[in-house]
Amino acid sequence: DIVMTQSPLSLPVTPGEPASISCRSSQSLLYSNGYNYLDWYVQKPGQSPQLLIYLASTRAPGVPDRFSGSGSGTDFTLKISRVEAEDVGVYYCMQAVQFPLGFGGGTKVEI
């Protein structure tokens, strides 16, 4: 099974400043079609998770452009160009290239 490792565990942020979360997989997430099957989700307090980024770098509909995803193979990054107060929550990466699918342990972003 593919193991997903996120860092840091906790990320204190300042509104208006950038933030970055790292996600590493134990095997390549590059599929035969050339896409990396890596998603990013955020779970805001008291809410169901929501999709931010899929295929490593494609923003989901309605996601602000201050969120961006990058990386390939086994190393991926989620960046927030300018953190806003509403961005607090727990961020998860997830590999979708093979079953069983797997989430990282989560990164708690707090102001």
Next chain:
Amino acid sequence: EVQLVEFGGGLVQPGRSLRLSCAASGFIFDDYDIHWVRQGPGKGLEWVSRISWNSATAAYADSVKGRFTISRDNAKKSVYLQMNSLKVEDTALYYCVKDIGRMTTVTWGFGSWGQGTLVTVSS
């Protein structure tokens, strides 16, 4: 608007069974894979199971393989998770989740989530 509504959770003793249901609306149900994802109290997200859009294939987490069975009824726009031999560690909020990819062979991403149904396994 896509809607996924889970129900069927509750308190159950270890070793007993429970069946979760997910009622879908707002999209062409027949064209999309549906998954179950769970979250234990105070814990992270854990993928549980997936059924393909045409019911041809199903997949399971190692932790539930052999005990849980996923199925769907496209006529009723519903997905089910039959959970047998429940363990204390199955206690979690269970989310029904829709893939954003249409009729795909690889999961793209979980674009829509229900509010979850709580399963508590305790004696």
